[in-house]
Amino acid sequence: MKIASVRSAVLVLGIAIAAACTNATGTTVVTGKQRPAIDPAQVQLYSSKPQTQHEVIALVKADSSSGWSDQQSMDYAVAELKNQAASVGANGVILGQTGSQTGGFVMIDNVAYPYDEQVVSGTAIFVAGQ
Template sequence: MKVFKALYLISILFLFGCASGSSIVVGEVRPPIDPSKVRLYLEIPTNYEPIAIVNASSDAGFTEQGSVNYAVQELKNQAARIGANGIILDSTGTRNSVMLGGQGTDYQYLIPVSAQTVSGTAIYIEPKS
């Protein structure tokens, strides 16, 4: 029965895990845009204006790739809120931690949590005419 409870709680964590993010504004904030219009860059484009440093992490998703996808989407959401239409990707990684489960019962256990992280510089590139 205890194993069933542990598996149940772990599956709930995966289903309701979330992505979170933050930004540090370093330039001119513009009106928000649709996150689907934010492009990712591995190389620095020409003629861009830096707007903010953006970070995101996610422990959602059934696979590591699923968690990365959620984190990237949150990174785009962060950039779109400040009007950035691009992100120069700086780093990706994994953050490991544990949660205590079974609180309030006579059985407690540790649940490993692995979050995928991404960060970059939110930028604005003037659209070509």
């Protein structure tokens, strides 16, 4: 019985280490005119459409379960969202949905444990004069 407990502890530790090393993932669907890629640090987030002239470039989505907390996972997802937007030349993202979803399950001693991932999506835009 003690060996099973040690195996479980080692497995949980291994999963935690693997999760900490995992990067966020993202997707991009180009819906407008793609521009040359820019530095993700130049991408600004908007909670609503900016009042200035802008053009829609793509729909972007990112998720992460890599953080030690939900907030850290969300931070990783937002960073990936900016990477996705920057890769199509967008200098802004109008935020859409944010939240968490079940990312999958981990089996330990024939018991399935769900884990959550933080998800963020939005519309990648190019804001003139920014």
